[in-house]
Amino acid sequence: MRNRARILRIARGQLAAGDRSLQLNAIARLAGVGVGTVYRHFPNRHALVEALSEERFRELIGEAQAAVAAEDPFAGLRRLLRFALDLMLDAPDFADVLESAGGVGSQASKMMAELDEAVTGLLDRARLTGAVRDCVDAEDVRRLLCGVQHAVRSGDGARRDLYLGVLLEGLRPPR
Structure with missing residues (x-):
């Protein structure tokens, strides 16, 4: 050890x-x-x-669980996605782990399942208020956020909030 x-x-x-x-x-x-x-x-x-990402995973899971408990689920989702994006921008290797958590039985795979469970609960709550599309799941949100992270990293970091806002609006049901 x-x-x-x-x-x-x-x-x-x-x-x-x-x-x-x-x-x-x-x-x-x-x-x-x-x-x-x-x-x-x-x-x-x-x-x-x-293994290096375990601490960040724990932080992200804690934030996701807090978002589920938020009074306004869409506000909780916004806060969670901003937190996750900041983690990913701070640690590009963590973004890689989020894109492809390890094999069956790995600690990252277990933590990903725990994160997805919390995000699923948050999306379910947001759907009940009509704030999120019916067809979006936790994996979709994670992949989309990875795309936003890539866009911010490859372009102008000042556009982070714009890109995150576009993602959030895209999660809403069509008007």
Whole structure:
């Protein structure tokens, strides 16, 4: 367990320094462990990124659960999407995890299911008030938000609120 924690600490340090490559061989060297030790804990880069994303996932799940309890479900959805977008913009690797949480049985997959459950509850509440289209589900919202994150990242970050507003309006039923 100490080796795993050390590997994660080194990987976080690399990300904080702007190195997104997360080369497992380099991490092993910096952590003072064998390459086999790193691969035993994290069979590939994506598994490492998922482990690094667990804290952000917990924050996002907590925010989604709070949004479900909001008096106005559409306001809760707006707040949740803004929070999620900010997390994704702050940590591009987290956005990658949201786009494709790991295989069956992975911790990220379990957390994604928990997040989807909360978002589904929020969408159901918003549908009851007529604020959200009937055909939109949690996966749709996640994919659309990933698209907004990509648009903001590839363009002018000042347009974040505009893009998020377009997404929110698109979730509403046709008038």
